[in-house]
Amino acid sequence: MLTLERQISIGSLIALAKAGGWDASSWMARATSPTPANTFPVTIDQFDIANIWNNIPHRAWLLPPYLVAKHYSMLVATGASGKSAIAITMALALLTGREDLLGVKVVRPCRVLLINGEDGHEELVRRIRATCLHFGIDLPEIAHRLKVIGARQVPGLTLNRLQPGGVVADQAGLDKLEDLIRQSGADVVILDPLSSFLPGGTNDGASASAVAGRLTEICVSAGCAMLLVHHTSKAAQREGDNDPTAALGSAMWANHARSVLNLRRPTDFEAQAIGRLPSAIRDLLVLLHSKANLSRAEDAIFFEMVGVELPNAEPPLFPNGDKIGVATRLLPGASAGLFSPAMEAAAVARIAAAATTSIPYKASGRRGRQDFKPDIAVILASHFPGESQVAREKLAKILIAHLINSGRVVISHEPLPRAGKGKGGGKSDAVLRVANRHVPAGAGTGAPQGTNSILESMSASVHGQSVPAQGGTELPLGGVGESGAPETSHQRSET
Incomplete structure (x- = not known):
């Protein structure tokens, strides 16, 4: 029996095997044989536009021109600005098919999967219940078609990870996301906020492109639309956040998106232009369609945050129910x-x-x-x-x-x-x-x-x-x- 007291290379192992009588000819033939030039069955004729010229499918809009199946969109805003409230109002519009919630067309009632990386399941249900109360939506209208996952309820649900040498896409986490989407049968998936699913950060361009590409693949495979709720960068907060590159981190996140929405507080001038005083600005939001790849950019939409009290009072400690902020569409009034x-x-x-x-x-x-x-x-x-x-x-x-x-x-x-003592008019x-x-x-x-x-x-x-x-x-x-x-x-x- 041969005993090795130190590590040896693969070449030494092969030499020892050959010395012991191993015939390496067949192994060497396989190792040195050339790889076939084309192992994937592709023919150039399948890419001829004549194949679908008279049968082009319509774009699968769900919330035109903001959400379309097989692509992802982004909602970008600063922290604590109301973006989660807007996302919930958007989700309920999609679930019910009601156009009055957002003031925009909803093509058909959808199934929605809402995944939040910051708030727990109970907090999310509070916000959804308050929004339903405000708009008069009963539980049977959305039950079994809305799935809500709170922070840390699904371990390993991450989209990238940090490893020696840099940041890479987390294929296991992305596969888990795809599995959840397929289980729910969701037409629309909302990830809020994107950064909470990116422990490797948002700045690395190569990994951002890889994750964004995989998210698009998931949308195509599952036939769903996706809304990524994301933060604005510090530079955008200083210089203005009205364009798609205002998103935090690599520009690849916005580059892969087909539609980008920017949410911010209105200026004094904007508030007055829609008939509101400057003191009301703290309750107002303006949604700007800053990127539109598949349509023209829409005009700004104004929202107002209103307080809704839940029927969950627990006297004597809590004589009133929780007060929840709800985003509701604000129709501009005449400034006069x-x-x-x-x-x-x-x-x-x-x-x-x-x-x-x-x-x-x-x-x-x-x-x-x-x-x-x-x-x-x-x-x-x-x-x-x-x-x-x-x-x-x-x-x-x-x-x-x-x-x-x-x-x-x-x-x-x-x-x-002419002012002063100068000559002439x-x-x-x-x-x-x-x-x-x-x-x-x-x-x-x-x-x-x-x-x-x-x-x-x-x-x-x-x-x-x-x-x-x-x-x-x-x-x-x-x-x-x-x-x-x-x-x-x-x-x-x-x-």
Whole structure:
């Protein structure tokens, strides 16, 4: 019997075997034989477009244009911004087939698998129950078609892992996800949030591409749509989160998605444009369709977070039920609803006084002696005592835009007096005049040159998104707002 006292190589083992009489010829023949050039039965003819030219299947939309079968989409937002509440409202719309929950078309009632990596099963059921109470949905409408998995209820449900040398896709975890999808028969799968299923992190591009590709394969194989709820990056939080690359980590996550939705709080200007005061912003959300590979990007959707009390009071310790935040679609109202006839009349009178007793207000709303915002904000102060000076000045922009849209105020192009002791007249500029009042000869009556309305001269749109305003004019979303310390209201010098 041969005893080895140290490790030897495979070559030494083969040499010992041959010395003992082993015939290695057949083994060597197999080891050195060339690999067949094509071991997969593929013929180029199967890729001819004529095969399906007259029988092209329709895209399997479930929630057009946001969710489509055989692909995944993303919902991107900062932490604690309401993205889970939006995802639950979306899930219930898909389960019931009700279009009023989101204000968008639902093709058919679906089976939904909701997997959360942060909240437990009981907490998820609380949120779902509260949302059902708010929308009048009874348990039989969703029972047996909604499966909910809470954090750590399924061990090993991870999509990547860290190993020596880097981050790799976790094939066992991905296979487990596919098995859960097949068991549930889900048409839509929601993973919330994506990062909780990625212990290897979100930054590595190669592993992100591998996981994203495998998720797409699962969608194709199971015939389902998938929604990945994800966080925004810190850079996006600083610089703006209105584009698909705002997602945390590698750009591969968004690159593989067919649709990306960005969720954030509206700006003061956006809130006022839909008839809400700046103080209401903490309860408002705006959903932007920032990436659309299979359709045109849709306009922004506004949501409001409302509190719903569950019927689970336990007196005397808990005399009331749990209060749960529910995301409900907010239909933009006319901005004119913010202002009473008395406020409108006072603003018109102030514009008339400025035009007859001093230098008229500039239509652009830029700061300086001819800025209308501080003076109009004085009129609004008693009506909106809870708003800051900056917020009231932004309300002033909305009020003046409404007065222009309604025809009570016009924009006039005219030469203005030169300020100071310089010689000669001033340059021509766009100013505010009251309609049907005297306008200097030669003055125009349209919007500022190169613009369509006062709001275009005051604001800039963001990513082409807009919201409706009174009179059919569009108020640009994310308009340029004033920054810095609030201005003090002032009166113009009499001339």
